[in-house]
Amino acid sequence: MVLIALPPPDASPDPIIFTVAVGSRLIRLFDPTRHWKPGPLTFNFNGPRSRFDHHRPAAPGSSSPYADDPDRGVYYAAFTLSCCLAEVFGDYRLIDRPRLNIAYPKVTRSLNLLDLCGNGAMRAGSVAALCGTADRQMSQVWARYFYEDPVFRACDGLRYHSAHNNESVVLLFERARNALRCPRSHVIAINDPLLRSEIQHIASEHNMTVLI
Numbered sequence: 001m002v003l004i005a006l007p008p009p010d011a012s013p014d015p016i017i018f019t020v021a022v023g024s025r026l027i028r029l030f031d032p033t034r035h036w037k038p039g040p041l042t043f044n045f046n047g048p049r050s051r052f053d054h055h056r057p058a059a060p061g062s063s064s065p066y067a068d069d070p071d072r073g074v075y076y077a078a079f080t081l082s083c084c085l086a087e088v089f090g091d092y093r094l095i096d097r098p099r100l101n102i103a104y105p106k107v108t109r110s111l112n113l114l115d116l117c118g119n120g121a122m123r124a125g126s127v128a129a130l131c132g133t134a135d136r137q138m139s140q141v142w143a144r145y146f147y148e149d150p151v152f153r154a155c156d157g158l159r160y161h162s163a164h165n166n167e168s169v170v171l172l173f174e175r176a177r178n179a180l181r182c183p184r185s186h187v188i189a190i191n192d193p194l195l196r197s198e199i200q201h202i203a204s205e206h207n208m209t210v211l212i
Contacts, residue, residue, distance in 0.1 A: 013125045013151050018115035018159045020107050026077040026170060026180070028103040029084045029190070040103030040182040043073030043174050050076065051136060052143040052158055052171045072147070073174035075157075077105070082202045083167035090164035095203055096211040100190040105182035114152055116160040117168065124152070132163035147173060165206060 030038045046068050047055035053074050058067035078084045089095045121128045130139055146152045157172035191212040203210045
């Protein structure tokens with residue numbers, strides 16, 4: 001399926017908004033040993049790298065396709081641990097990064113997400129294949145469109161289906177930085193014995209192998 005770069009000029013998006021209620025829990029995997037020392041609530045301001053990063057691209061002729069964009073940050077999370085594991089490890093089917101931590105941030109104000117699941121992508125002017133395309137440059141163009149267009153400007157981020165297991169992924173724009181709280185007690189190492197049984201079960205259900 002060919003994805004158009006942007007909706008036609010006469011498109012009239014009819015977006016679906018998915019609201020995450022106050023008190024809801026998200027789940028997030030992060031590696032605190034990376035050079036930029038991410039934490040459980042760290043938004044990434046260097047990109048665009050991942051599917052719906054809305055960072056502005058590096059200047060033409062730059063030695064790297066990525067650049068710091070202090071005004072645009074992203075935060076990827078999910079509602080289930082199975083979705084997180086599938087997103088991080090699904091390409092190689094090996095759960096093998098023992099330095100990862102799992103955070104369970106709490107939503108402190110309601111979040112309004114542009115819903116791209118089901119027929120949501122079509123109602124927003126795109127197609128459902130946007131959520132699974134391997135063309136990251138294309139999906140990043142759409143992320144910038146959703147972020148910048150007045151129709152979607154009230155959205156804190158996106159909800160879309162994982163290309164690996166079809167569960168819901170949450171992408172938050174930096175607009176939502178004040179909407180999460182995660183004390184240290186809500187962070188656990190991925191190789192903690194308390195999680196072993198759950199992770200083994202998820203791996204079995206998704207044809208993955210646990211090496212941690």
